[in-house]
Amino acid sequence: MKWKTIEKRNFSALVEELAKENEVIGPLKEKNTVTSVRITSENEVCLDFWNTKKPPKEVFFPQTETLFTYRTSKNDAEIIESPAIRKKMVLVGVRPCDSRSLVLLDKFLSSGEHKDVYYLEKRKNATIVGLACNHPLSTCFCTSLGGSPSGKEGMDLLLQDINDKYLIQTVTEKGEKLLEKISWLKDAKKADIEKGKKLSSDAEAAVRSKVSLSDVSEKLDKMFDDPFWDQICQKCLGCGVCTFLCPTCCCFDVLEEGEERVRIWDSCQFLCFALQGSGHNPRPSGKERMRQRIMHKFNYFVKNYGKSFCVGCGRCVQECPVNLDIRDVVKTISARKVE
Amino acid sequence: MNNPYIPNLVVIRKITTENEARDIKTFELVFKDPKAMRSFGYRCGQFAEISVFGAGECPIGIASSPMEEDSIQFTVKRVGVVTTALHNSVEGTVIGVRGPYGNGFPMEKMEGRNVVIVGGGFAFTTLRSLTNFILHEANRDRFKEITVIYGARDPGELIYKYDIEAWGKRKDINLNVTIDRAVTGWSGLVGFVPAVLKEVAPSSENAIAIVCGPPIMIKFTMPVIDELGFSPEEVYLSLEMRMKCGIGKCGRCNIGNKFVCKDGPVFTFEELKMMPREY
DSSP: OOEEEEEGGGHHHHHHHHHTTSEEEEEEEETTEEEEEEOOTTSOOOOOSSOOSSOTHHHHSOSEEEEEEEEEETTEEEEEEOOOOOOOEEEEEEOHHHHHHHHHHHHHHTOSSSOOHHHHHHHHTEEEEEEOOSSOOTTOOGGGGTOOTTOOTTOSEEEEEETTEEEEEEOSHHHHHHHHTOTTOEEOOHHHHHHHHHHHHHHHHHOOOOOOOTTHHHHHHTOTTOTHHHHHTTTOOOOOHHHHSOSSOOOEEEEEETTEEEEEEOOTTSGGGGOOTTSOOSSOSHHHHHHHHHHIIIIIHHHHHSSOSOOOOOHHHHHOTTOOOHHHHHHHHHHOOOO | OOOTTOOEEEEEEEEEEOSTTSOEEEEEEEESSHHHHHHTOOOTTOEEEEEETTTEEEEEEBOSOTTOOSOEEEEEEOOSHHHHHHHTOOTTOEEEEEEEESOOOOHHHHTTSEEEEEEEGGGGHHHHHHHHHHHSTTTGGGSOOEEEEEEESSGGGOOOHHHHHHHHTOSSOEEEEEESSOOTTOOSEESOHHHHHHHHOOOOTTEEEEEEOOHHHHHHHHHHHHHTTOOGGGEEEEOOOOOSSSSSOSOOSEETTEETTTTOSEEEHHHHHHSOSOO
């Protein structure tokens, strides 16, 4: 592990350096939100933000993605595969919760006999430069899910704002290699590292929102038919924003657009999601759909991959139009007496 | 990395209308690339994703027996956008197929045992694949008694009449074809599948049962299966759910933590009892 520092005013020079061989994607302030976009000479990366509106999953799993195109003639058809994306990418300013989400997505999308090549090809070419959180929000609950405001899971480099400069910590060899080419970075002083550590422990303590997940998966095993689902789904509008903005939700629909087969984000919160050709719908009301979302995150995924499918980023809490708080749902499950 | 989303190109060689309502057709497909046919190697009970270019993709059970080497068949009911486009296609049209997917029937477990095949309506497609596979001269010796119970609403809705006729001439299959209500001109069995199963009463001794059908048939068949003494681990059912990718990624066909596309579609009755009732 190596420690470096960079003056804040020199950060754009670092981005410029990285952009020589990579496509740099980073947070950008636009109107009232921060979104991750391609950084060019026309815009400047912004590292003074809470979190991006949309999670970084969209870089690897875009909202709309062409799987292949085709041409058909009277008695023939030809498939034209989309060229693999070979360009190297550097994602700058990824928060620890979001970086963890990529590790979970990697697990899921590379599992089984058939791998999701579209996601994995892009992922393979990407380097993640994380950014530690010094000021967690009231909706943040990463520490309950095994994360931390200065967590390094899924990152190649970790940046931390230590007032006048960023402390850079190398996490992987890939990250180290990226820095090798930038000779003008200074080695971090002991005081810088100490300062970073202090900020990290302060941030850790600042994540006040806590939920206990210790027995949630087990309880959910016995709660499939619990009347609780009838109650919690009552105020849900079924808009799906919780799933679209979730850094781990990756359900998709496949459809035709012109002479293209595309996949688009889909949501288990929608009526048509599981509707069968016969008209039968195994999840006909909000109750079943809410249950699917919670079960998938805190029970099904735990059974299949040993972890919750949630990183505690709090986007679903912030953006829900009716203030349905996933932390309350988990707390209620945790407090529930089941036989 | 192998891209599982790219279909193989196939030509529709033959279209057979299966029922009186003309909304069920069997499509015989030939791979454009013979190598792709060989690498497609499938087992009874698996399914594939069929692409109709311009309409989309949908999962369909494979209706032909793996013993047929030069083509694969799918029997498709016209219900939605893709199946309607497929029904409107003519022989010679090029479409796409990717797969095979799913676990299929437990062929190894059936060897040396009696096999009871119970099916209703349009769900008989993969059971037809199974029956033809077992009855093939290269395989028949490996299985003991074969009992088939197949029901449809009326004679016009019976699919695979040509197969039923051929099976009926054989001595090595106990074939019971039934329709729901008596009609003139029908001399065969009359009654619902569960009632006929009860009457035929195949022994559960050294036997495996395979059941496919509409939910209502399953509901009334399972108690009869139970009465006949089949233990839940020896009874296999094939499930249906809405699917998009067929490979466990699109996230919609799960029942509990199992995906019907990759962990199923065939489950034992015992497994099914452990799963949440959401299908």
